[in-house]
Amino acid sequence: MSTLVAISLTTGILSGLWGWIAVSLGLLSWAGFLGCTSYFASPNDGLRGLSESLITNMSGVFWAMVIIHASQFASFEILGYIITAVVAFFMCVQAKQQWLGYIPGTFIGSCATFAASGDWKLVVPSLVLGGIFGYLMKSSGVWLHQKSKQSQTRANLQTR
Template sequence: MSTLTAIALTTGILSGLWGWIAVSLGLLAWAGFLGCTSYFASPRDGVRGLIESLVTNLTGVCWALVIIASSQYAALDIVGYIITGLVSFFMCVQAKKSWLSYIPGTFIGCGATFAASGNWQLVIPSLLFGGVFGYLMKSSGLWLAQRKKQSPVNASKQVVNRS
């Protein structure tokens, strides 16, 4: 079994499980899939990649709340757009810190918060659970692929193929 097939298999199974858990807990399934996507797209693997994607997702939620709160005081729409531009600038500048260097994760958290009309109480747990599910999808797929490569059946096929 190829690594891609193994990851696809575990991702499919865990995606269905996530959908059920999200509905059961009243979470936003789509925001969880954004958290999952954030981990999969992260430049780092493993626990560090998970932590960095989650931390940047959470900062994105905070930045969205800053934009939403600040824009409420803007009398003209153009002021809200200027605020959005300034905050987006700072969302990128925060990448100077290594743990905040995953800029797409920040924008994913921000976008999820906008899509949920600022309901951060639902967005945060949805992103967090989703990120963990993304980690589990990939790590279990890698584990399954490695296990299939080391199985006795595959080992005997390799010996026969070398003959």
């Protein structure tokens, strides 16, 4: 079994499980899939990739809340756009810090927060659990690939 097929299989199974868990816990399943996507797209694998994607997702939630709250004080619509521009600059420039270097993760967290109308208390656990599910999807798929590879090797040795 190829790595792609193994990861696809575990991702399919765990995606269904995530959907059920999200609904059961009253979480946002779509935000969880954004957390999962953030992990899969992360430039690093394993726990490092998970931690980087989660940290940047959380920074995105923070920056979205800054925009939402600061824009409430803007008396002219144009000021809201200026606030967004300034905050988007900071969302990118924070990548100077290595652990905040995954800029797409920041924007994913921010977009999830905007899509949930600023309900960060619902977005945060959805993103975190989704990221963990993304990690589990990939790591279990890699594990399954290795197991199938070992089984195939043993079968080949037995037929010789």
